[in-house]
Amino acid sequence: MSDDRKALISLRNVKKVYRTRDTELEALGDVSFDVFPGEFVSVVGPSGCGKTTLLKILAGLLPHSSGEIVVESENFDIEREVGFVFQKPLLLHWRKVLDNVLLPIEILKINRKSMVGRARELLSLVGLDGFEDRYPNELSGGMQQRVSIARALIHDPKLLLMDEPFGALDAITRERLNMELLHIWEETKKTILFVTHGINEAVFLSDRVIVLTARPSRMAASLDIDLPRPRSQEVRTDPAFGRYALEIYKGLEIT
Amino acid sequence: MSLATLAPKLKTPAVILAILAIWQGAVGLFEIREFILPTPLSALEHLFLPQPDANYNWMVHIRATLLEIGLSFVITSVVGISIAIALAWSEASRKVSMPLFVFVNSLPIIAIAPILVLWSGYGLKTNILIAFLVSFFPVVINTLAGLAAIEEELLDLVKYLHGTKLQVFLKLRIPNSLPYIFTGLKICSTMCVVGAIVGEFIASDRGLGYIIINSQYTMDSPPIYAGLMLVSLFGVSLFGLVGLAERILMPWARRGVAEK
Numbered sequence: 001m002s003d004d005r006k007a008l009i010s011l012r013n014v015k016k017v018y019r020t021r022d023t024e025l026e027a028l029g030d031v032s033f034d035v036f037p038g039e040f041v042s043v044v045g046p047s048g049c050g051k052t053t054l055l056k057i058l059a060g061l062l063p064h065s066s067g068e069i070v071v072e073s074e075n076f077d078i079e080r081e082v083g084f085v086f087q088k089p090l091l092l093h094w095r096k097v098l099d100n101v102l103l104p105i106e107i108l109k110i111n112r113k114s115m116v117g118r119a120r121e122l123l124s125l126v127g128l129d130g131f132e133d134r135y136p137n138e139l140s141g142g143m144q145q146r147v148s149i150a151r152a153l154i155h156d157p158k159l160l161l162m163d164e165p166f167g168a169l170d171a172i173t174r175e176r177l178n179m180e181l182l183h184i185w186e187e188t189k190k191t192i193l194f195v196t197h198g199i200n201e202a203v204f205l206s207d208r209v210i211v212l213t214a215r216p217s218r219m220a221a222s223l224d225i226d227l228p229r230p231r232s233q234e235v236r237t238d239p240a241f242g243r244y245a246l247e248i249y250k251g252l253e254i255t
Numbered sequence: 256m257s258l259a260t261l262a263p264k265l266k267t268p269a270v271i272l273a274i275l276a277i278w279q280g281a282v283g284l285f286e287i288r289e290f291i292l293p294t295p296l297s298a299l300e301h302l303f304l305p306q307p308d309a310n311y312n313w314m315v316h317i318r319a320t321l322l323e324i325g326l327s328f329v330i331t332s333v334v335g336i337s338i339a340i341a342l343a344w345s346e347a348s349r350k351v352s353m354p355l356f357v358f359v360n361s362l363p364i365i366a367i368a369p370i371l372v373l374w375s376g377y378g379l380k381t382n383i384l385i386a387f388l389v390s391f392f393p394v395v396i397n398t399l400a401g402l403a404a405i406e407e408e409l410l411d412l413v414k415y416l417h418g419t420k421l422q423v424f425l426k427l428r429i430p431n432s433l434p435y436i437f438t439g440l441k442i443c444s445t446m447c448v449v450g451a452i453v454g455e456f457i458a459s460d461r462g463l464g465y466i467i468i469n470s471q472y473t474m475d476s477p478p479i480y481a482g483l484m485l486v487s488l489f490g491v492s493l494f495g496l497v498g499l500a501e502r503i504l505m506p507w508a509r510r511g512v513a514e515k
Contacts (some may be wrong), residue, residue, distance in 0.1 A: 059415040084415050090408055094430045094507050106426065107418040135507040155416075 007034035007072040008159060008191050009058070014067035016053050027053045029216040030067070035193060037073065037158070040185055042194045042202035044248055045212030051195040052087075055161045058193070059084050076158050080108055083152035083190075085162040089144035091136040097123065097147050098132040104155045115154065122150040125184060142173040149181075153188060162194045178205060186230060199252075203244045204231065211251035220251035290476045298480035310478060311466055317485065319462040323379060323451040324489055327386035331443055334387070335394030336436060342395070343402040343428065344420075360392040365453055372458040381458040386450025390443045397439030401432025434508065437501040444497050448490040 016028035028050030035041050043051050056062040058069065059082055071078050083104075091100045101119040105112055123132060126146040136144055145165055152160060166174040178201060185192055196202055202209045203225055211221040225244055227235050235241055249255065275295045281287070282294045289297065302313050338356075342349045368385055375381045405428050413423050455464025463482040470478040502509055 061411055061415050079417050104416055107416045107422055
């Protein structure tokens with residue numbers, strides 16, 4: 001991705017330190033990178049390196065301790081135009097699928113009626129046609145996470161934050177959902193920041209992979225993944241695919 | 256409806272009928288005198304004696320008791336749930352007033368009922384007040400537990416979109432607490448009946464509680480038992496209504512159970 005384009009959002013020396021009475025825990029140490037509009041960026045790192053913390057800071061759920069988060073694009077409202085897919089589906093069990101998808105609309109006080117059609121389209125996009133009136137406890141884990149993706153997209157966010165969204169699913173469901181995610185990304189042209197500890201998953205999905213080291217986390221690498229789009233499973237046989245994965249292994253010091 | 260689906264539903268009435276039959280038989284068999292224990296039939300017979308033979312105009316008393324139970328249940332539910340929401344909303348209010356509620360609840364309400372009569376006189380108002388004092392605490396405590404029982408991560412869902420505290424309550428905490436609220440209301444439904452009857456013992460010239468206490472003075476046993484049977488019928492019915500409302504208002508729970 002060329003740097004002469006204007007970034008959507010820019011992180012400059014962002015740090016997060018948790019302070020208790022007599023200890024300091026550095027959850028995220030000095031991370032700087034830009035995210036460009038329409039880009040698919042993955043953040044890879046070992047457990048506890050602050051990947052989730054990074055997303056929560058961007059979503060305004062946690063304050064950062066130092067550094068800056070700069071919104072570069074003037075028509076990006078970071079308070080309203082962010083979608084978040086959490087590790088767990090976090091569906092409201094008392095709401096039907098359609099009403100779960102519409103939750104952000106209600107919170108943002110947008111006219112609900114005008115969005116019902118869009119909610120149905122999104123459910124269809126994530127492959128849940130005909131499940132509008134089911135309750136979450138009638139769905140499988142994979143289906144629940146699909147609902148939560150539709151929910152994160154309902155208010156048409158420019159930036160989609162995804163925190164290991166398929167981490168809790170079985171490997172086959174996970175591969176299937178990765179394919180669907182690429183499809184959704186191509187359809188919706190969202191900017192996606194995707195946190196994972198799946199190295200192959202990151203290469204397969206991304207335009208760029210940010211590699212974080214273990215705590216105290218530093219950026220080990222920022223890797224442009226120059227593989228053809230749209231991607232299919234064949235891309236995994238590309239020698240470049242293996243080289244990118246190896247770079248990430250090196251960045252993570254798994255040798 | 257076939258016999259197979261009907262049979263489980265008839266279990267409870269069958270048990271009740273069996274108990275009444277044993278009671279009826281035992282009184283005859285052991286020649287128990289009526290003022291000690293009348294037969295259920297002679298008790299029930301009193302409900303249907305025409306005026307002026309009957310000692311009481313039952314319809315008037317039944318209506319009075321039903322009104323008290325109904326009003327006190329509605330008032331206690333609304334006030335109890337409101338108190339709990341207020342307590343959950345502000346930690347300061349919780350710290351200040353929770354000890355007060357515990358104090359009021361630990362008072363033997365029956366013992367302070369005479370004071371309440373002195374304050375607010377005979378009749379409906381006092382009886383509802385007594386029923387409220389007896390039954391509000393389980394509603395408050397259960398609702399409060401439900402409001403606090405929200406998964407922390409769910410709160411992030413509203414927070415990252417910069418939702419308000421009011422939205423957190425309306426969209427998350429209150430719907431999440433519904434099962435707890437219904438547990439509170441079920442306890443409340445039976446306690447309200449107790450409260451209303453106690454109120455009528457002390458502070459009323461009508462109602463089934465009044466009939467029970469008045470018949471005791473005159474050693475007229477059958478109306479006491481007739482009154483008791485009606486009171487328990489009302490209690491069971493109100494409990495059943497709360498259960499029905501729970502099933503209707505929480506369809507997701509029903510489907511969940513059906514699946515398992």
